[in-house]
Amino acid sequence: MGAEFVQFSLTPILIGILASIACALPGNFLVLRKQALIGDAISHVVLPGIVVAFLVTGSVAAIPMLLGAAGAAIVAVILIEAIKRLGKIEPGAAMGVAFTSLFAGGVLLLEQSDTSNVHLDVEHALMGNLESLIWFKADGWASLWDPVALAALPDELLRIAVVCLLVIVLTVIFWRPLKISTFDESFAQSLGLPVGAIGFGLVVTAAVAAVAAFDAVGSIIVIAMFICPPAAARLMTNRLEAQVAWSILFATLSAILGYVFAGYGPLWFGAQNAVSAAGMIAAVSGVILALACLFGPYRSRVGVGREEVA
Amino acid sequence: MNPETLLTLAADEGRVISDIAVGDAPLAVRGMTVSYGEKPAVFSVDATFEAGMMTAIIGPNGAGKSTLLKAALGVIPRLSGEVSVYGAPLAAARDRIAYVPQRASVDWDFPTTVIDVVLMGLYRQTGLLSRLTGTHKAKARECLGRVGMADFAERQIGQLSGGQQQRVFLARALAQDADLYLLDEPFAGVDAATERAIIDVLQALKSEGKAVVCVHHDLATVSTYFDNVFLINVRRIAEGPVAQTFTPENLHATYGGRLATSHIDQLDLAAGA
Amino acid sequence: MDAFVQALFLGAGYNAALVGIGAALLGFAAGASGTFLFLRKRALVSDAVAHATLPGVGLAFIIMVALGLDGRSLVGLLAGSAVTAGIGLILVEWMSRKTRLSEDAAIGAVLSVFFGIGIVLLTIIQTMSQGRQAGLEGFLLGSTAGMLFQDAVVIAIGGTLAVAATFLLRRPMTLVAFDPEYAAASGYDVRKIDLAMMGLVMAVTVIGLKLVGLILIVAMLIIPAVTARFWTEKSDTVVWSAGILGAASGYVGAAISASAPALPTGPIIVLVSASLFTFSLFFAPARGVAAAVIRRQRFQARVHLRQGLLALARQEPIHDKLTLKVLGRDGLIRPDGVATDAGRAMAAKVARDERRWDVAREVHHDVSLTGRYDGLTPIEDVFTPDEIAQFDKVIGKPTAVEGT
Numbered sequence: 001m002g003a004e005f006v007q008f009s010l011t012p013i014l015i016g017i018l019a020s021i022a023c024a025l026p027g028n029f030l031v032l033r034k035q036a037l038i039g040d041a042i043s044h045v046v047l048p049g050i051v052v053a054f055l056v057t058g059s060v061a062a063i064p065m066l067l068g069a070a071g072a073a074i075v076a077v078i079l080i081e082a083i084k085r086l087g088k089i090e091p092g093a094a095m096g097v098a099f100t101s102l103f104a105g106g107v108l109l110l111e112q113s114d115t116s117n118v119h120l121d122v123e124h125a126l127m128g129n130l131e132s133l134i135w136f137k138a139d140g141w142a143s144l145w146d147p148v149a150l151a152a153l154p155d156e157l158l159r160i161a162v163v164c165l166l167v168i169v170l171t172v173i174f175w176r177p178l179k180i181s182t183f184d185e186s187f188a189q190s191l192g193l194p195v196g197a198i199g200f201g202l203v204v205t206a207a208v209a210a211v212a213a214f215d216a217v218g219s220i221i222v223i224a225m226f227i228c229p230p231a232a233a234r235l236m237t238n239r240l241e242a243q244v245a246w247s248i249l250f251a252t253l254s255a256i257l258g259y260v261f262a263g264y265g266p267l268w269f270g271a272q273n274a275v276s277a278a279g280m281i282a283a284v285s286g287v288i289l290a291l292a293c294l295f296g297p298y299r300s301r302v303g304v305g306r307e308e309v310a
Numbered sequence: 311m312n313p314e315t316l317l318t319l320a321a322d323e324g325r326v327i328s329d330i331a332v333g334d335a336p337l338a339v340r341g342m343t344v345s346y347g348e349k350p351a352v353f354s355v356d357a358t359f360e361a362g363m364m365t366a367i368i369g370p371n372g373a374g375k376s377t378l379l380k381a382a383l384g385v386i387p388r389l390s391g392e393v394s395v396y397g398a399p400l401a402a403a404r405d406r407i408a409y410v411p412q413r414a415s416v417d418w419d420f421p422t423t424v425i426d427v428v429l430m431g432l433y434r435q436t437g438l439l440s441r442l443t444g445t446h447k448a449k450a451r452e453c454l455g456r457v458g459m460a461d462f463a464e465r466q467i468g469q470l471s472g473g474q475q476q477r478v479f480l481a482r483a484l485a486q487d488a489d490l491y492l493l494d495e496p497f498a499g500v501d502a503a504t505e506r507a508i509i510d511v512l513q514a515l516k517s518e519g520k521a522v523v524c525v526h527h528d529l530a531t532v533s534t535y536f537d538n539v540f541l542i543n544v545r546r547i548a549e550g551p552v553a554q555t556f557t558p559e560n561l562h563a564t565y566g567g568r569l570a571t572s573h574i575d576q577l578d579l580a581a582g583a
Numbered sequence: 584m585d586a587f588v589q590a591l592f593l594g595a596g597y598n599a600a601l602v603g604i605g606a607a608l609l610g611f612a613a614g615a616s617g618t619f620l621f622l623r624k625r626a627l628v629s630d631a632v633a634h635a636t637l638p639g640v641g642l643a644f645i646i647m648v649a650l651g652l653d654g655r656s657l658v659g660l661l662a663g664s665a666v667t668a669g670i671g672l673i674l675v676e677w678m679s680r681k682t683r684l685s686e687d688a689a690i691g692a693v694l695s696v697f698f699g700i701g702i703v704l705l706t707i708i709q710t711m712s713q714g715r716q717a718g719l720e721g722f723l724l725g726s727t728a729g730m731l732f733q734d735a736v737v738i739a740i741g742g743t744l745a746v747a748a749t750f751l752l753r754r755p756m757t758l759v760a761f762d763p764e765y766a767a768a769s770g771y772d773v774r775k776i777d778l779a780m781m782g783l784v785m786a787v788t789v790i791g792l793k794l795v796g797l798i799l800i801v802a803m804l805i806i807p808a809v810t811a812r813f814w815t816e817k818s819d820t821v822v823w824s825a826g827i828l829g830a831a832s833g834y835v836g837a838a839i840s841a842s843a844p845a846l847p848t849g850p851i852i853v854l855v856s857a858s859l860f861t862f863s864l865f866f867a868p869a870r871g872v873a874a875a876v877i878r879r880q881r882f883q884a885r886v887h888l889r890q891g892l893l894a895l896a897r898q899e900p901i902h903d904k905l906t907l908k909v910l911g912r913d914g915l916i917r918p919d920g921v922a923t924d925a926g927r928a929m930a931a932k933v934a935r936d937e938r939r940w941d942v943a944r945e946v947h948h949d950v951s952l953t954g955r956y957d958g959l960t961p962i963e964d965v966f967t968p969d970e971i972a973q974f975d976k977v978i979g980k981p982t983a984v985e986g987t
Contacts, residue, residue, distance in 0.1 A: 031684075032420065036691040037627055044798070083809075086872045087864055092687070093626040093809050097860060100802030104853035107724055107799075111845045126723065127702050173438055180430050184416045187482075189385045190409035190492075191433055192401065220702060224695035231688045238466040240421045262703070273710040275703045282699025289692055293682050301419060301468075301683045341894070341903065343886050343958075348878065353958030354890045389886055390903055419683055544957045563944055 003140040009263065011135045015157050016221070016255035016281060019213035022164040023225035024251040025171050026206040028244050031230045032182050037092065038077070038203055039226030041099040042210045043219035045076040047125045048106025049211075055113055062155060066211055073207030076102055077200070128218025130259070130277040133157070156216040163212035170205055171244075178202065179240060217278045224282035225251055232289040235296030254285035334397040336361050336406075336490040336521035337382060342391030344374070344381040351377045355391075355546045361489075362519045364512060365538040366526040370565050373543040375525040376412065376494050383409055383492065395490065405434055408488035410479045412495050418468050418475060425450050425463040427478050431485030453484040458507050473504030480508055491515060493524045497531075509535055532556055586842035591835070599841040601735035602794070606833035606852060608742025609791050610803060614829025615749045616783040617804030618811065618822045622760035627690050628675060628781070629804045633788050633797045634694035635671025636664035637701025640722050640792070644708055655718070657734045657793060664722075665789045671697050672781055725796035725849035734793060741790035748783055753822065756780055761818045795849030802853040803829060810860045813867035832856035884909050889933070889958055891915070895922050896934035935978075936962045942974040 023039070030036050046069040053068020054060060076098055083094040137143065137152035144150070171178070181188035181195050188195050210222045233246035258281030263274045293299055337359040344352040352374035359365050367375045380386045382393050384400055395403035408431070428450040429442065436442060454460050457477040462470070470478065476496060483491055491512070497505050512522050516537075526532065532539060532552065539556050541547035541564045548560045620626050643663025648654040671693045678689035705719055718726075758766040759776045767773050784804060791800040807829040811821045836852030865872050883905070891906040892915070901907055901920065910916045915926030922930065940956050943966060955965050962971060 031688050034685050034687050036685075036688045037630075040627075040630065040691055040694065083864065086875070087809070087813065087870065089809055089812070090621075090624050090626070092624065093621050093805055096626050096630065096801055096805035097809050097857070100799055100806070100853055101857035101860075104799055104802065104850035104857065107847060107850040108854065111847050111850075176430075176433055176436070176438060179422075180433060183420045183422065183427070183430070184411060186380065186385045186411045186415055187409060187430070190383045190404075190407065190411075192404040193433075220695055220699045223691060224699055227688055227691035227695060231684050231692055234421060234684065235682060238421050238468070239423060239426075243421050266707075271707075271710070273706075276706040279699040279702030279706065282695050283703060286692065286696025286699065289696070293678060293684075296682075299682045341890055343890065345882070345886070348882050350886065350957045350959060353886075354893060389883055390890060390906065392902070563941075566944065566947075 003138070006135065006141055006143060007138045008134050009259070010138070011154055011157055012130045012133050012277065013256060013259050015133055015154070015160055015216045016130055016259050016277070017252050018157075018160045018164040019209075019217050019221060020225045020229070020251035020255045020281070020285075021248055022160065022167045022209040023206070023213055023222055024229040024247045025167050025244065026202055026209060027226035028230040028233070028240075028247050029178055029182055029202055030206060030226060031234065032240075033199075033202075035091075035203075036227045036231075037095055038080075039206060039210065040223050041076055041080065041095045042073045042203075042207050043214060043222040044099040045072045045102045045106070046211060046214050046219060048072050048102045048109065050125070051106050051109045051113070055109065062159070062215065066159075066215060069211040069214065070208055072102065073211060074204060077203050077207065124218070125214070126219055127276055128214070128216060128221065128278045130217050130281075131263070131274065133216060160212050160216055163209060167205060167209050170201075174198070174201070217281070220282045221278045224285045225254070228282075228285035228289045229254065232285075232292035232296070235292040235299040238298050250285065250288050254281050254288060258282070258284040335359065335394075336396055337492075337523065338394045339378070339382050340392045340394075342378070342381060342393070343389040344377050344386065345389055350389075350544055352381065352542070353544050355542065357540055357546065357549060359490075359521055359523050359540075360538065361521045362516060363537045364516050364522045364524070364535065365540055366524055366532050366536040367540045367542060368526055368529065368532065368564065369542040369547075373564075375527075375542060378542060379409075379492050379494055379523070379525060383407070385409075406489045408483035408486040408491050410483045410491070410493040410496060413472065413475050413479060413498065415494075418470070420467065422467055423463070424454065424459065424465050424467060424470070424478050427467060428453055428481045428485050431482035434486070450481075450485055453481040454478075456484055456511055457481045471501070473500040476500050476504060477507060480511060484511070488520070490521045491523065493522070495525050495527065497524075497526065497528060529561070587839055589842070591838040596841075598732060598735050599837070601732075601739050602848070603834055603837040603841070605735060605738035605742045606794060606837040606848070607830045608739065608746055608833075609787065609794060610807070610829035610831070610833025610852070611826040612742060612745030612749050612783075612829075613787045613791065613800070613803040613833075614807030614811075615753075615822050615826035616745070616756075616780065616787055617829070618808040618825040619756045619760045619780045620784060621805060621808035621812070622818075622821070623763075623777070623780070625686070626805045626808075627687070627801075628672070629784050629788065630801045631671055631675050631690040631694040631697075632668045632781075632785055633800050634701075635697040636668045636788060636792060636797050637698055637722065638704055639664035639667030640719055641701055641704030641708060642667070644719060645704070645711075648711065657731075657737050660719075660722075661737070661789045661792065664792060665785060667697065668785050668788060672785065721796070722792050723796050723798060724847065725792070725794050725799065726847070738790060738794055741786070745783065745787050745790060748786070749826070752776075752779055752783065753819075757818045757822060795852055799849045799853050802856060803833070806853070806856040806860050807832065810856070810863045813863040813870045816869070828856070828859055832859065885959060888913065892926075892930045892933040893937070895926055895930035896937075935975075938978050939971060939974040942977045943970075946974070946977075 027039065030038055049069035049072025050065045052072070053064045057064040079098045080091070080094050083089050083097055084091055133154045133156050135143070135153055137149040177188070177193050177198050180191070181193055181198050185195055206226065213222050213225070229247040229250035230243070232250050233243045236246045237243050259277050261284065262277040262280035266273060266275055335358045339355060339357045342352060342355045343350055355378060357378070367378060369375050377386065381388045393400050396406060425447070429446060432446055432449065436446065451460060451463060454463055457480050459474065459477050459481060462474065467475065467478065480496065496508055500508070516522055526536070533556060536552055538550060539552055540549040541555070541560050543564050547564045548555050617629070620629055640660050640663055643660045644654040646663070647656060647659050652659070675686065675689045675693050678684055678692070679686040708719060755766070755771050755776045756779070758769070758771060759773050759780070763773050766776070787804065788797070788800050791803060795803060807825040808821070810828050811825040814824060815821055832852055832855040836855040837848055839855070840846045840848040840851045863871065868874055887903065887906040887909045891901055891910040894901045907916070907920065910926065911918065914923060915929060916922050939962050943962070944956060
């Protein structure tokens with residue numbers, strides 16, 4: 001846990017944790033609303049978003065890319081809603097139509113445009129490159145107090161930290177309307193709550209989280225973190241507050257263990273090269289979910305779970 | 311038929327349908343039409359629900375009973391029509407309404423407890439961020455007590471029986487401290503004890519001068535539980551006090567052949583007009 | 584353009600022709616089998632299946648290399664992908680049945696975790712000496728560029744088999760998709776047929792991997808089915824039109840792709856399919872948006888017209904702006920809101936119909952007739968002229984009212 005750790009592992013782990021939490025928080029509500037796959041749809045349309053942003057601005061600077069991705073996510077959400085309503089198509093199929101079409105458009109644009117000399121490719125979009133987000137200037141824990149070194153922290157860390165904070169603040173502020181409208185939509189409407197706006201706001205927040213996380217860790221982690229930690233957390237408790245806490249714990253655990261296994265795991269087996277950290281984080285979250293499915297105290301539907309008898 | 315005859319007919323038909331003025335009635339609906347697709351679920355309905363009364367909305371399945379309530383509350387969009395609540399537009403009077411949706415309309419597997427659901431009824435007082443105080447919790451417990459569920463406050467909602475779920479919904483409505491209570495099938499699939507408990511609470515509300523409106527489907531209990539009935543089958547068939555309105559003729563008009571005459575005979579009906 | 588026409592008529596080389604035919608066959612099988620999924624409201628299960636193929640591809644490569652075989656053998660890779668896709672499918676079913684999680688959460692969990700594991704395996708393969716040229720990334724988005732002849736044959740044969748299987752299973756699957764309860768009552772084993780349906784979807788996914796890749800194969804399964812639904816309500820027709828739409832997208836897409844560089848096959852096929860969808864969404868005559876908007880507006884005008892006439896008949900004031908507008912447009916009221924002669928005549932007709940309905944509902948207790956008393960259905964649609972004459976007899980002759 002010395003200088004090397006701070007330089008090479010600290011920032012990727014932090015970014016992984018923040019990205020996981022930023023996605024898991026809205027994921028709790030998406031899973032309860034049976035909209036888990038919105039996360040899947042959003043993460044697929046990020047690619048066309050950044051390609052368009054690149055074609056428009058001609059640069060791979062982070063801010064236009066993020067704006068492009070966020071724009072694409074919002075377009076996708078509106079498109080899904082439109083297909084659902086206009087064509088009276090069930091949500092799953094509407095999502096399937098929308099995100100695959102946009103993704104195909106993104107791939108085509110990418111092939112057609114001259115992006116060979118910039119770092120913009122499909123694999124990067126899918127897998128991210130968490131491992132490369134190292135803190136070059138750091139030479140030990142002391143760097144945490146060194147303004148020069150701190151200034152050289154990867155931009156991704158600051159961005160994901162800001163977004164993670166934003167997501168937390170929004171979740172806290174809108175906790176009650178979110179909870180009421182997720183549980184009982186018609187009652188929420190009778191209270192005068194803008195149910196449609198709340199639902200859209202949730203999805204846009206998820207999209208912002210997805211885009212910021214995607215920038216650092218690729219789209220697999222994004223989908224996995226939207227769904228796996230909240231789903232596992234649901235099987236651990238019967239209270240929403242506790243579920244959200246469990247999901248944060250699981251997200252953090254997945255990020256740390258995933259990164260460590262990816263970086264050091266192969267060494268334990270005598271291999272030299274690390275494997276994809278993003279993929280490993282998704283895999284660890286899957287293992288946690290599998291354990292929750294097998295042993296979680298509230299894994300079964302009502303009446304079958306082990307409940308204390310009052 | 312020549313136009314002249316028609317004009318005469320028009321004059322003949324010039325009866326006034328609804329002579330109760332909109333005024334300050336707890337809930338008044340005028341000319342409301344709601345449709346799912348191209349078939350009206352509720353067509354051009356006028357309705358007035360009075361204070362200090364318990365009114366049953368009666369009609370066959372698919373007759374637009376729940377739709378009438380939901381559209382009046384703005385839960386589903388109206389194609390036409392106006393709604394006034396205590397003489398004010400709906401948006402200005404939300405605080406005075408408590409709505410109890412159908413029990414089956416929510417996912418009871420939602421991770422929350424009984425008291426949490428009741429606390430949702432206090433949302434318009436607590437708003438976004440203000441802390442839930444002991445007063446709020448005491449209020450929620452008191453409401454649970456009124457429906458006989460005080461000991462179940464910390465129970466997970468998925469563990470409740472159907473009747474208990476309905477009581478929790480009623481407690482949530484009580485927590486709203488409203489003047490107008492709109493309940494969608496509160497007695498559907500509940501046990502006899504729950505039915506008794508609910509009716510006691512509703513009658514207490516009535517005696518405090520509140521207006522209680524229930525979508526109801528058990529014709530046998532209408533005359534025991536309710537003061538007024540509103541008969542609907544897409545169109546408004548009749549409304550008024552049970553004694554004058556809950557007649558075999560009106561029931562036939564509402565249910566058509568669906569209600570066997572022998573069945574009607576068993577009901578405790580008002581004498582035919 | 585020439586190159587496209589050439590490709591369209593199979594003149595762009597032997598491989599390209601095979602790919603085109605394979606894409607058409609695959610498109611047909613995907614469109615038809617995807618319809619069953621769509622009608623069962625399980626469209627995105629295919630997304631889980633597709634993503635779950637990736638670890639299978641990776642594992643098959645590693646195993647084949649370990650056994651000293653050529654890791655790039657398409658048949659071997661596809662066999663591996665089928666195994667993990669099957670496991671993914673079983674896990675989705677298991678999670679949504681045994682735990683309290685809903686199917687969408689199970690789908691999302693399986694697709695992301697399997698895909699994550701697949702990526703981990705790919706990074707392992709990249710470090711293997713044989714792995715550098717493995718080209719397994721091609722399975723993500725499909726790649727027909729530099730496709731071997733035998734790969735094209737595999738796709739063409741696979742597509743043919745999938746079409747044959749769809750044809751054989753069409754009856755029970757249609758039945759289950761449209762009315763599972765009736766299917767069960769007629770002695771079909773719904774669970775087995777569901778399984779067969781998923782097996783077919785899995786087969787289509789696996790065959791399509793090389794051509795369009797695992798992310799976009801979902802589009803070939805879902806989009807044609809959704810498109811076909813706009814044009815017809817009949818079950819058989821939906822299945823076959825989805826098949827034909829899929830085949831057309833596959834064939835035309837492959838031809839476009841072969842006609843110029845930098846036009847990847849998978850995305851082009853999907854975009855062709857998506858444009859057919861967009862066109863249908865807006866312009867399909869029965870369920871398209873344009874038709875629906877027009878119908879809705881007409882319907883709303885009919886409602887307001889009828890309500891306005893009722894109000895005129897009852898001499899009630901009309902406040903609703905749209906009602907006033909509709910009445911004014913038809914010349915039934917003057918700008919100051921007073922009924923014209925035509926308006927009063929029509930109001931009288933409406934009033935008379937209302938009274939006829941009153942009588943009809945006393946006379947007829949048949950719900951199929953009186954149930955149509957919804958305010959809009961003209962009484963002439965429900966009762967014959969002599970029946971209506973009978974109602975009029977009951978109502979009696981119109982009596983003149985004093986003062987008019």
